[in-house]
Amino acid sequence: MLAFNFFGATEGGLFDINATLPLMAIQVVALTYILNSLFFKPVGNVVEKREKFVSNNIIEAKNKLSEVKKLEADLLTQLQSARTEAQRIVSEAENESDKLYKEALELANNEANASKEKARLEIESQTSAARDQLSKQADDLSELIVNRLILEK
Amino acid sequence: MFFNSLLTNLAALEVGQHLYWQIGNIRLHGQVFLTSWILLGALLVFISLGTKKMENDPKGLQNLLEFLWDYIRDLARTQIGEKVYRDWMPFIGTLFLFVFVSNWGGALIPWRLIKLPSGELGAPTADINTTIALALLVSLSYFYAGLSNKGWRYFEYYVHPTPIMLPFKILEDFTKPLSLSFRLFGNILADELVVGVLVFLVPLILPIPVMFLGLFTSAIQALIFATLAAYYIGEAVEEHH
Numbered sequence: 169m170l171a172f173n174f175f176g177a178t179e180g181g182l183f184d185i186n187a188t189l190p191l192m193a194i195q196v197v198a199l200t201y202i203l204n205s206l207f208f209k210p211v212g213n214v215v216e217k218r219e220k221f222v223s224n225n226i227i228e229a230k231n232k233l234s235e236v237k238k239l240e241a242d243l244l245t246q247l248q249s250a251r252t253e254a255q256r257i258v259s260e261a262e263n264e265s266d267k268l269y270k271e272a273l274e275l276a277n278n279e280a281n282a283s284k285e286k287a288r289l290e291i292e293s294q295t296s297a298a299r300d301q302l303s304k305q306a307d308d309l310s311e312l313i314v315n316r317l318i319l320e321k
Numbered sequence: 322m323f324f325n326s327l328l329t330n331l332a333a334l335e336v337g338q339h340l341y342w343q344i345g346n347i348r349l350h351g352q353v354f355l356t357s358w359i360l361l362g363a364l365l366v367f368i369s370l371g372t373k374k375m376e377n378d379p380k381g382l383q384n385l386l387e388f389l390w391d392y393i394r395d396l397a398r399t400q401i402g403e404k405v406y407r408d409w410m411p412f413i414g415t416l417f418l419f420v421f422v423s424n425w426g427g428a429l430i431p432w433r434l435i436k437l438p439s440g441e442l443g444a445p446t447a448d449i450n451t452t453i454a455l456a457l458l459v460s461l462s463y464f465y466a467g468l469s470n471k472g473w474r475y476f477e478y479y480v481h482p483t484p485i486m487l488p489f490k491i492l493e494d495f496t497k498p499l500s501l502s503f504r505l506f507g508n509i510l511a512d513e514l515v516v517g518v519l520v521f522l523v524p525l526i527l528p529i530p531v532m533f534l535g536l537f538t539s540a541i542q543a544l545i546f547a548t549l550a551a552y553y554i555g556e557a558v559e560e561h562h
Binding site: 183193199203210212214215221 | 336337339344347348349350353354357361365368369372375376377379383386387390391393394410411412414415416418419445448449450451453454455457458510
């Protein structure tokens with residue numbers, strides 16, 4: 169029978185197991201070693217080197233990012249303190265200038281008052297001096313008139 | 322009548338005939354070695370070309386090879402586990418590549434155009450010797466993996482949840498290589514036969530979808546073989562608690 173010829177023949181057949189089996193096994197083992205040195209090792213080295221490189225870069229970037237955030241926070245606090253400092257300086261300066269202004273104003277007022285007072289006193293003294301002189305001249309004049317009148321007579 | 326003619330046609334496909342090589346008093350299936358040498362040679366040339374100038378920014382073939390490497394690593398890592406997958410990755414990868422290249426090479430290259438004095442060229446994995454060789458290598462590997470990683474404690478696996486499992490686990494050591502070898506052999510041979518018969522009966526268009534199905538099966542079989550091999554090794558090195 170044909171079917172018998174397929175499977176059961178001593179010569180050939182689908183299930184004809186012979187020395188092909190161990191030789192094929194040796195061939196596959198040899199192939200494993202060849203592929204290991206030709207393919208798995210070199211490609212693995214490259215891929216793992218790159219993976220390491222990438223992960224190192226990611227870690228580095230994360231470190232840098234955290235550093236940046238720290239610096240940012242640092243700067244923010246510095247900015248805050250600088251701002252309050254500036255405010256303090258500005259208000260201080262304002263107070264100072266206010267005080268100086270008031271002082272100067274007072275000084276000027278006092279000076280003005282003093283000179284006004286001095287002028288008034290001067291005017292008063294001159295007025296009284298003039299009045300004295302005037303009344304003395306009137307006295308002289310009246311005396312002169314009286315004398316003349318007496319002489320003519 | 323029709324059936325009879327089909328059988329004679331099948332006989333014309335030369336099923337189960339081999340090109341014998343006689344070396345001393347051992348006999349070899351020459352066609353299996355011829356095709357495997359051609360295909361493995363092509364594979365090695367392809368890989369040498371791709372790894373000739375490795376760069377940090379992969380280009381062209383290197384990209385493809387790196388994708389392949391990554392694929393095999395993922396396969397080995399998920400099945401075997403983080404701890405020892407590195408030791409077994411070349412073996413799993415070689416199994417995958419060998420089976421894949423053999424299956425696809427057998428399906429894609431029109432071997433039938435090359436006439437041999439006896440038998441015909443085809444996928445090396447369509448020969449029972451090849452698949453049994455691969456399956457036995459897998460068996461040896463998982464025994465070696467288990468014994469080298471856990472010493473005699475490896476045999477705790479046989480009584481693992483309960484000693485009742487012992488006969489089943491012993492039986493498994495025989496069924497594993499049996500199922501591995503026959504699954505691959507059966508699938509690839511059946512695919513070759515179906516395509517052969519269809520091409521013989523209807524030489525136009527009709528065989529094409531079956532050929533595509535064959536390519537799909539071939540790829541899936543390579544993946545299944547490698548995954549199962551990795552799974553068996555992973556099972557052997559796994560620590561029970």
